[in-house]
Every structure is written in C-alpha cells, then in structure tokens.
Amino acid sequence: MSESASGTINYLSHDKSIKSWLLTLDHKRIGIMYLIAVSLAFLAGGILALLVRIELMAPGETIMSADAYNQAFTLHAVLMIFTFIIPAVPAVMGNFVLPLQIGAKDVAFPRLNLASFYIYVLGALIALGALLVGRVDGGWTFYTPYSTSVGDGILFVTTGVFVMGFSSILTGLNFIVTVHKMRAPGLTWNRLPLFIWSIYATAIVQVLATPVIGITMLLLFLEKFLHIGIFDPALGGDPVLFQHFFWFYSHPAVYIMILPAFGIVSDLMGTFSRHQVSGYKFVALSSVAIAFLGFLVWGHHMFVSGQSATSSVVFSLITYLIGIPTGVKVINWVSTMYKGSVQLKTPMLYAIAFLFTFSIGGFTGIMLGVLAIDIHLHDTYFVVAHFHYVMMGGNVIAALGGLHYWWPKMTGKMFNEKLGKIAAGLVFFGFNLTFFPQFIMGAQGMPRRYYDYLPEFQGYHLLSTYGSWVLGAGLFLILGYLIASLVNGKKAGLNPWGALTLEWTHTTTPPHPHNFLETPIVTRGAYDFHLAKDLFASGEEVSEVVTSTTH
Amino acid sequence: MSHAEHHVSSIKLLAIIFGGLVFLTVTTVLTAQLDLGSFNVPLAMTIAIAKASLVVVIFMGLKWDNKVNSVIFGLGLLFVAVFISFTLFDTLYRGDLTNTTKGTIQDQVLMEEGLQSREPAPSTLQPDHTP
Amino acid sequence: MGDKGVFWLPDAMSTFAGEVDALFWFVFWTSTVLFAAVVGAKLYFMFRYKRKDETSVPEPVHESKILEMAWIVVPTVLVLFVFLWGFDVYLRMNTAPPDSYQITVRGKQWAWEFEYAEGVTTFTEMVVPVGRPVKLTMSSSDVLHSFFIPAFRVKQDIVPNRYSSVWFEATQTGEFQIFCTEYCGTTHSGMLAKVRVVSEEDFASWISEQSQDLPPEQLGAQLFAQCTACHAVDGTVKIGPALNGIFGTQQKLSDGTSVLVDENFIRESILNPAVKVAEGFQPIMPAGYSSMTPKQIDGLVAYIKSLK
C-alpha cells in the first residue's frame, strides 16, 4: 500500500547542488547540516577527552605538560557543552523531526532557522579562534578572578559562547512558536508525541536562560578588557556574584541537555513497546515543570563557594523537589514496557541503557544535593562522574538512540542492525567502565581538574582510561557503519519501527521537500496503538501516506 | 485559528496615555528632589512600574492581544524576579554562618585606616552592610 | 562490602566525619535498593513482554492511582528526611565553636601557608592538636582556592578579599592529605599539603620549638617548602628549573642573554619573576611571593646558595 508514494521526489534528491544546501530553508536539510557540524564538534571534543584520559594513566607527565593538560580539559568542556551537547538534540533532531511530527510544512521562521545555523558556526569558529591567540584556560566555568587574569584566549571563548547563545535562543524561539501555531488539524496538546513536549520544554529554557549567559559573557569580557570591578575581587568586585550569573544559565542549561533526551526515550519506549507511554500526561507536563523548576536550583553548585547558608538551604530544598518528577518519569518509562510488546531493536537498546545510566546519574545527583555530603564531594571526581552520567549517559546515549531511530527517515537507508547492537554494547560497557571508577575515587577525595595525582588513585584512573578506549571504539564503530549504510545500506521502508507518529505514518522515506503531500488530519494520540490495530493486522510496515483521509 | 479583527487603538486613547506617561515622568523627577526618607525608592519604583504597565498594556496592545503573549511576558518577568530574589538570598545574608565573613578584607583595612587617622570615617567606608 | 573506609570513603578522622558518612551510607543504600528495583523491573519486563507476534497490539494498562501516588509520596518523604538530616549536619559543620584553636591559612598560587596563634609559620604541613576544635581563618592573595581535607570531610572555597573558614576536631593522631579543589592555574594539582594531628603535649612542645629564631639557612629551608610544587632540589625539572647547584653559574635566559646567578638575581627572581625568565620555561611564576620580608628572602637566598 506504500508503493504509490515511492516514486516521488524527496528532500535529498530534488536539488543536489551545494548552493541548494548552504542556502536551504528546509528544516530537514538544516537539521542534517547541524548533524554534520555537531558531529565534528563531538569528534574534536572526544579526541581531547581521549588525550586527557591518556595523560591521566599515570601520575606526573605522561604525554603532555601541565599547561597543555589544563587547556585540553578546558577545551574539551567548552567544545562538548557549547558546540556539541546544547545544540545536539534540539538543533539536529528537533529541526529534522519537530515539524514532521506535528504535521507542519516547516518551522514557523525558516530564514531565522538558517540564520541560527550560521550564527552557531560563526560562534564555534570564534571560540576555536582562541587557540590561535593564546591559552584557553580556567575550565568551562570561567570562574573569576582566574579567568580574567590569564591569557587573551578567554576573550574569544566568551565572544564565541555569546554568539552561540543567539543561535540557541533563536532555535528555541522558533520551536515554541512552531509548536503553538503550526500543529496539524486534530493534533491537540494531549496527542502530541512526548518528543515534542520535551523539545518544547527545552525551548522554554533556551529562551529564558540563554540571554543571561549572554550578559554574563559580556560582563566577563568587560571585566577582562576594561576592569569594571563587578567580578574581580582585587577591584572590590565579588567572584561569588559571577558564579550566580554563570549558574543562572548553566544549571538550566543542564536541562537543555537532558530534557530532549527524555523526549527521545519516551518515543522509543512507546514505539518499541507498542504501548501507550505510562503516565503520558505526567511525563509531558513534568517536562515543562522541570524546565521551570530548573531555574530555582542553580545555587547547589555553590554550597562551598562562600554563598550564604540561607541560600544554600533554599537551593538544596528545591533541588529535591526537582528530583521527584524526574524519578517518577523513570518509573513511567519502565512501566511502559509492562504488558507491552517489546522489540529490542538498536534504538530501544539505547533507551534501556539510558534508564540504567541516567538513574545512576539521578541518584548520585540526590547525594550531591545533600548539603553535608556535598561539602565532601564537591569538586571531586564524584561530581565529574555524576555529570558525565547525566550528560553522556543521559543525553548522548539517548541521542544515539534517536539518531538510530530516525536515521532511516533522514537518509532512506537502514544501518547494519547487528553492528548496531554490538556498538550499543560497547558504548554502554565502555561508558560505565570509564565513569564508574570516578565515583569511587571522587568519594575517596580525588579532586577534579588535577594534572598530577597521588599514586593511590592510579588504579581507578587506569580503569577509567581503558574504559574510554572501549567507549571510543564503540563510537567509531557507529560512525563507520552509519557512513557505510549511506553507500550500501538496505533501502529503508516507510515505517520500519512500526511507529504511530506523523513522520513515520504520513511521509515518504526520505520525506518530500514539503514534508506532506496533503496536510495530515490527526485522530488519535501519538501512542494510541490500540486504536490502530488494523494497521498492524497484516504484520507488514504500516503507513498512511496515501490514505490519509481514513485516519 | 479563529480569525478576529485586529484591535485598532484610537488616537485619543494613545494621546491620553502619552499625556499620563509625561505626567508621571514629571512627578517622579519632582518627588525625587524631596527627601521622603525610605519612601523615595518605593515611590520611584511604583511610578516606574505604573509607566511600564501603561506602555505594555496599551501601547503594546497586550490588553487586546492573544493571551499566550501575556503569559510569555509574565513568565519573563517572573524569572527576572527569581534571578534577583535568589541572588539576594545570598548577597543579603552573606556570612550568616562562620564559613565566610560578611564584609571584605579591603573594607576592613579601610575602616582601620579611618580609625587610625582619628578623623570621622566617611560613612561609605563601613565594611559591614548588614541588611 | 568490606571495610567501607577503604572502598568508598576515606577513614573518618574528625568529629562530624562519622555523621557525614552515616548520611552518605543512608542515601547510598536507599539509592542502591531503588536502583536495583528499577533495573530489575526493567530487565524482567524486557524479556517477559518480548514481542513474539508482529501483529500483536497490547491494550493500554489501567493505571493504578494508589500506585502512582505512592511513587510520588514515598520519594518525597524520603528526600525531605534526607534534606533535614543534611541540613542539621551542615549547620554544625559550618558553626565553629567559640573556643577553637585559631590557625590562619593563606592560599596562593600554588602553596599553602599556615600561621599559628603563637606566631609560628609553616608551609606544606599543618600541625594540629587532637581532640581540640581548630578553626582555620583562610584568605587568598590571588585567585579562588578551595581547602579540602578528605579525612575530615571539610571543604571551603577561599574567596580573595574575604575571610573564609572551616573548623574541625580531629579524633585520631596521624597524617592526612590537604588538597586545593578550586582550579587555580598551572600547578593546581601541586597545591598540596599535609595535616599532622598530634597529641596536646606534642603540639605544645612543637610550637615552642618552632618559636625559636632559626639561622637563615634553616629558615630558608623551611620557607622553601612552598616552592616545591614547581622547583626541585635534586636536579629534576618540574614546572620551573631545579635550583640545586645553580649558585655562581651562568643562567641562560629566554631572551637569549645570560646572567650570573648571585644573591641579587635570586632576590629579583622572587620579587619580580617575570623580568628574567630562564631559558626553556614559561613566565608563569606568580608574583605573590613578593610579600616576603627581607629576612625571609635572605633565608631563601642562603638556602639556595647551600644547595649542591
């Protein structure tokens, strides 16, 4: 029943010139361009991570000097956070999937969308320009007065982060308006895929929080350049105030990183369990609630900074409140499988791995939120392990699941399922081997950002470094078979996973340049599989591309 | 999307609002010259909020606009309030336990110098700004 | 599990370390049980409900309100309990007893300096009496540092231009590690020191011993402890050049010239380190050492002169 649509043009084939890509207003192509850009950023950040891990195999100098090491971990963080993880899911998958999932022809402001992409590229290049002028030192947190006292590279990095902030803001703004104004007829808020809900919640954070990193970077720039005395204690400024400014953005930014992962996992859990996502309304609304609560907890990064105890107590209490909806979400995802029909394809393996790693990230987060325990654990490897479990074990593992899930739709090709499963195993094993030992050495007292360390920690560091190699091998394997699939991959069908969201049921593979041949009319929720039993009755791939009026 | 005619504000209404805004500006400049003690700040802020509200509600047409835009604007203000108040939780109560001091070392040095020179230290040099 | 002091947390050596650990273990085990439940359920569902028939479409599950409420209420009660517990310990950790023994701690790139009430100053080693509350009043002359003793479970950032403090009461004698945990530049990881906990009597005799005037060379040897993060005296090249046997030699500088290593050159290098930089090294030595007294500098010069 799908053959009649297969002969039509698609967004990849209709115009293949370079210019048609660089100047495209098509959200799908912009998504693909982001995919390439953030993958390069991830590669660069990843290589730096491997170098950092190799340096830490033994105390003292292993492969680089202390200065080189300090710059390597700073650059690793700056690249991974600002150029990779913040744009990764929203800008790549949000761009590609969001208009398709809501039945729109494009995002609300396509030109702005393209502008966001180039602003991102410009910001990333400016930040990298720092390498040419001098040292990039001080960690991604840029704490004053160290950041204002060292090298001029920081001027470029702050400018780059400032510029990339605009890209993030404009993307978020675009998505909010798109979700509000461009949904297909019948697609009520209660029927939205949970990926849309989470991207929507993410966009709220992007719009409300990112301007503050803008002004923070501007003030830091002026502090370094003009010595305005707001943050520099030698001039009567207050470094702790800088930390408030910084974390007012950077804590919500953690939710920019994790909320989209929640959305992907929800979609994967529903589709591969062929089951209504348990507690749909709770999962949807709690994403928005977490987005807002995420603004009220930034001070838990500052329990030992010298801020007042009053604020530490307030921030600690609210930190728990945000932990509860997150915990309930995990339970909802697990119980989605209950009495479902679970199919363990590669994307689902990532969703299941996510439940494991993210739960560890969450529980250790609770531990760090306890005032008395945090005093001991703050700025140790325990914190390093915790945020890698949340960002990498949460965001990146979910993003890999999403990438595999939407890869057939993006490219029209299936990847090698067997290699996919092997790579998922390598990533999961390597990730845990890299970061779990860090919890133990952190609790033992190993401080973070240490070039040299006491010999008693070497065993943990060795394990961690070996883990990073396994993890790296898994990631390179993924890169390999995904690229191979472009050349010799099996042609993907319209709906290889049996999903019920519009990008699978109402578009061709890959999609038409204008997404839908006819505006879809939605009559059921994103996971109402029981209302679509007849679609699955034949046991073949389900699609409603041509017969859109019957459903 | 329900199609509604866009609201058109009459010139008379706009002029009245403009007149009101100018009046409030003159009022705030004049009252600031008086010494009202601790009332100066709340009064100036009240007038500023009144002026801003007139601009938002009438000039920017939020009164007749889609409700969602009011929600967006309200959220923006809410988070500014969060930013300010949660930062003040720290800066107003800095040093409430023994882990850090209220004042800075510079201020303490300045105060000691002031005491030693036995001239009345300018009030601005007091290190302790207890809320 | 074995000895918990070995595997997860270092041995608890201060009065409140035990309380922090109790809280840690409570959260740890509660989390472990909940985590095991989540992972167990996940694995069970994964295999129990595996898709066998491509056409099967399961019915939605009727959600149990009681169960949902339990998921919300039980964790809420748990975390509020943990919060209050943590808050209680935190308050005591941050309220120094008024009769504490006072030590002034100065952090600078990249060394610690400890000054005792009796006027004695030490570097890289802080000596404290056992069983007596000790309050450290800390300041920094350059950037943020953070004072961390894992065995005592204390940590506090040191903010320049403000006095920060921690307090503790050691429960056993011994030697424990001090770290800097706020990134402070090139040799951040070398900004280490030890705390030596001794009995009250040993402490008293140590203090009186230290209070006597030292000959310049010995004073210099003591002061040099704060230089060891970057300078070795056994010929090893660290961040900075090794300083043994250099006195009286010609030192090549990074600008191509060379200079005789004499008293004046050493003095200048301490007071104004960026002016004459040895060849092959970065001009990164902090200027913070210029606050030394002439007597201290004489001591250092004498010490470096004596190194063979």
Next chain:
Amino acid sequence: MANPHSDHPAHLQHHFVSSEQQFDAAKMGMWLFLVTEILLFSGMFVAYIVYRTWHPEVFAKSAELLNPFLGGLNTIVLLASSFTVALGIHYAQKDNKKGLVINLVLTFLFALTFLVVKYFEYTAKFEHGVFPGAAFDPHGVSHGVDYATYNIPYARQFFSIYFVMTGIHGFHVLVGMGLFTWITIRALKGEFSSAYYTPVENCGLYWHLVDIIWIFLFPLLYLI
C-alpha cells in the same frame, strides 16, 4: 500539490496556512524575543541591586553626578517616540500611508535626539575622568562640583554599571534607528496595509521595550 487557498497574498509564506496564522506566529515570536531582551538586561539589574544593597551611600552619592533633568528629558523623548510608533501602527491599520511614514520618521528623529543628549551626557563625564573600569579617575571642577570628591571606593562599580547599562540600552536605540529606516523605506514603497503590517507592529513592540527598559533605568540611576 493542492492548495486549499485560492487567493494567496504575496506576503504569505508557503508553509503557513493563512495570513492570520503568519501574523500570530510572527507576533508570538516577537514577544518571546522581547522576553530574552528583558532577561539580558536582568543581569545588569541584578548587578545594580546587589551593589546598591551593599553600598547604598556610595550609590546615592555617585548618582549626584548624573543630571536628572537631562535624564528626564530623554525619558520624555523616548515616551514621545513610543507614542509616535503607536500612532504609526494606528495609521497602518487605517491604510493611511502618509500618516504611517510621518510617524516613523518622527520616531527616528526622537531616537536620534535621545542619542544626541546621551552623547553630551557621556562626554561631560569623560572630560572629568569618569570612565567605566580601570580608567575611572574623577578629577577637575565644573559647575561647582569637585569631581575628585567622588573618587571613593565602589564609585567605580556604580559608574561601570551606569555605563554598561546605558551603553547596552543605547546600542538598542541604535538598532532601533536602523529598523525604522528599513521600515520607513518599505512603507514608502507601499508594502504595508491594513491586511499586512506585521513588520511595523513588531518593530513597534521592540521599540516600546527599549522605552520600558529606560523607564526603569532612569529612576534607578538618576533619581534614587
């Protein structure tokens, strides 16, 4: 590709279903943008409030160097420009091209006036060494004011905040002037009508926000 809308106006982009949807979307996008602007300025307000609560006397004394009458004049200039923008939108809605253009030009001129006044305020301070940052070194006497007496601890913070706040605000005024030039040219070409005036509306919203920021900056910096 069947298009259900036979009458397809020139300004309607292909991915929107109707002009109404496009107008609503653009306006909502603009409000979201305004919120980001508010949060951008909020950082400066936080810095101001924190330092003011720490050093109220320094802030009160330093504010004496600012001229409340020039500030007040500028407030009224900006309010007038807000008024003319609102009038411009009114005329656009009434299909009155002449009224629209006149009011847009007036707005531009008010904005220019604002910056000219600002220029004189800035130069009067620079002459006496009142700079943001390290160059802060008040000296000299003018109009019976001895600037040197304002060289007190934390005055630097007040003037840094003053210059950064008014500087960012002034930059927004400059951007606004650019926008009004662009809108005026489009209005002269007759691109706007009661059916389509979204750019005028959105530039107006932006301009009102610039006005609102100043409504707060003025009393905080000049008056209290």
